[in-house]
Amino acid sequence: MSGQHTDSIDAAGNGLLHRRFFLKTGALAATALMTAQSSARDRPAWMNAPGKGMSAAGEPSQYEKHVKRLAASRPGTTGSGASRSPLEHLEGIITPSRLHFERHHSGIPEIDPGQHRLALFGEVARPLSFSAEDLCRYPLVSNIQFLECSGNSGAMIAPSPVENSCSILHGLVSGSEWSGVPLALLLDEAGIKASGKWIIASGADSARMSRSIPLSKIYDDAIIALYQNGERLRPGNGYPMRLFLPGWEGNASVKWLKTLQVTDQPAMTKDETSKYSDLGETGKAELFTFDMGVKSLITSPSPGLDLDRQGLYQISGIAWSGAGRIKKVEVSTDGGSSWADAHLDAQPLPKSLTRFRAAWRWQGGQSVLLSRATDEVGQVQPTRAQVMKGRAPGSFYHYNGIQAWQVQTDGKLRNVYV
Numbered sequence: 001m002s003g004q005h006t007d008s009i010d011a012a013g014n015g016l017l018h019r020r021f022f023l024k025t026g027a028l029a030a031t032a033l034m035t036a037q038s039s040a041r042d043r044p045a046w047m048n049a050p051g052k053g054m055s056a057a058g059e060p061s062q063y064e065k066h067v068k069r070l071a072a073s074r075p076g077t078t079g080s081g082a083s084r085s086p087l088e089h090l091e092g093i094i095t096p097s098r099l100h101f102e103r104h105h106s107g108i109p110e111i112d113p114g115q116h117r118l119a120l121f122g123e124v125a126r127p128l129s130f131s132a133e134d135l136c137r138y139p140l141v142s143n144i145q146f147l148e149c150s151g152n153s154g155a156m157i158a159p160s161p162v163e164n165s166c167s168i169l170h171g172l173v174s175g176s177e178w179s180g181v182p183l184a185l186l187l188d189e190a191g192i193k194a195s196g197k198w199i200i201a202s203g204a205d206s207a208r209m210s211r212s213i214p215l216s217k218i219y220d221d222a223i224i225a226l227y228q229n230g231e232r233l234r235p236g237n238g239y240p241m242r243l244f245l246p247g248w249e250g251n252a253s254v255k256w257l258k259t260l261q262v263t264d265q266p267a268m269t270k271d272e273t274s275k276y277s278d279l280g281e282t283g284k285a286e287l288f289t290f291d292m293g294v295k296s297l298i299t300s301p302s303p304g305l306d307l308d309r310q311g312l313y314q315i316s317g318i319a320w321s322g323a324g325r326i327k328k329v330e331v332s333t334d335g336g337s338s339w340a341d342a343h344l345d346a347q348p349l350p351k352s353l354t355r356f357r358a359a360w361r362w363q364g365g366q367s368v369l370l371s372r373a374t375d376e377v378g379q380v381q382p383t384r385a386q387v388m389k390g391r392a393p394g395s396f397y398h399y400n401g402i403q404a405w406q407v408q409t410d411g412k413l414r415n416v417y418v
């Protein structure tokens with residue numbers, strides 16, 4: 001792998017390469033010990049006897065058991081807390097449903113869909129009630145979109161960098177295909193009165209999660225999600241129905257949706273005042289922060305996926321924005337002295353995770369890996385210093401700063417501030 005280095009293949013400093021070079025030589029990453037011929041002749045045990053039988057539902061390989069969510073509850077509770085997606089072990093833009101992050105305020109209710117109904121009432125001409133089966137008869141829509149908890153990456157406000165993995169630090173974001181009924185259809189059927197301006201959405205869990213949503217968002221792209229990645233929602237993600245608000249803070253996508261009350265003003269619930277609001281250093285809080293900002297992360301390499309040799313590596317990560325499509329992602333391996341555009345797969349989808357990749361030759365020196373996303377409305381992912389500016393101490397919601405991973409000379413990676 002050495003000896004081929006020429007200036008023409010460099011995309012930026014410290015070994016960041018043009019992708020076309022990586023495409024030509026990427027195969028060198030494969031081991032050369034076993035020649036193609038001998039590996040073709042090899043007959044391992046599983047080729048000599050019939051394999052296992054069919055099963056009702058598939059499971060991952062036993063060799064992939066380390067790929068799991070990291071779950072933690074608040075002390076003294078079992079159901080109040082979060083489980084984080086193992087971002088550094090995943091590729092592409094879809095999070096398998098069993099690995100989608102979960103955030104509950106009072107555990108997962110076991111809802112019998114035969115007994116659950118959604119009530120739509122308040123400032124409407126005709127109050128309505130729906131079972132999940134009723135909702136499935138409406139025209140459904142499907143979109144691949146991200147969901148991110150407003151508290152994701154909150155550990156990054158710590159005065160000195162917390163040493164942890166990508167998934168512990170940032171695993172409260174996932175991507176799915178969500179299918180459901182556009183909520184606007186149901187509102188049209190109920191007939192919104194002129195006084196109706198907001199909707200108060202509440203869940204059927206004992207936390208009684210409840211959020212106020214302006215009708216403009218409902219008419220834009222809100223759905224009642226019934227399916228996730230092709231199957232009915234899993235209990236932890238809101239079975240049998242949830243509100244899904246593309247690009248907005250996860251908290252507002254109320255799970256186990258039970259009531260939608262149309263009102264003339266927001267309700268100022270506990271979940272939008274004491275929590276999920278951004279406190280400034282002046283002591284004044286923002287009323288609502290709905291849109292998730294533009295953000296990106298290098299998921300590989302990252303802490304725990306340490307470098308075991310010098311040479312070529314594929315830098316891979318995710319980028320997303322609550323405002324729409326990702327336009328570009330730049331990558332740096334020298335702490336921001338120089339940058340190169342990463343490769344984006346196909347056409348980035350709006351309000352979806354977008355996968356980016358870059359090729360890097362690690363020459364054994366200390367390096368700092370960064371990614372910086374720009375979205376289609378021109379928002380550029382801020383530095384940590386920019387995000388922290390004007391925040392009250394301890395205010396951790398909606399953190400979208402540039403993440404820096406330092407590669408040490410022994411190949412180990414760690415979270416650093418630049």
Ligand SMILES: Nc1nc2c(c(=O)[nH]1)N[C@H]1C(S)=C(S)[C@@H](COP(=O)(O)O)O[C@H]1N2
Pocket residue numbers: 100101102103104105106147148149150202203204205207208209236237238249250251252253254255256
């Ligand atoms: N009813 C109800 N809805 C809820 C919550 C909850 O605890 N109860 N948690 C919220 C939060 S904080 C987030 S980030 C998302 C998480 O959705 P997920 O668990 O499907 O990832 O659901 C939101 N909706």
Ligand SMILES: [Mo]
Pocket residue numbers: 103148149150151250251
């Ligand atoms: Mo959240």
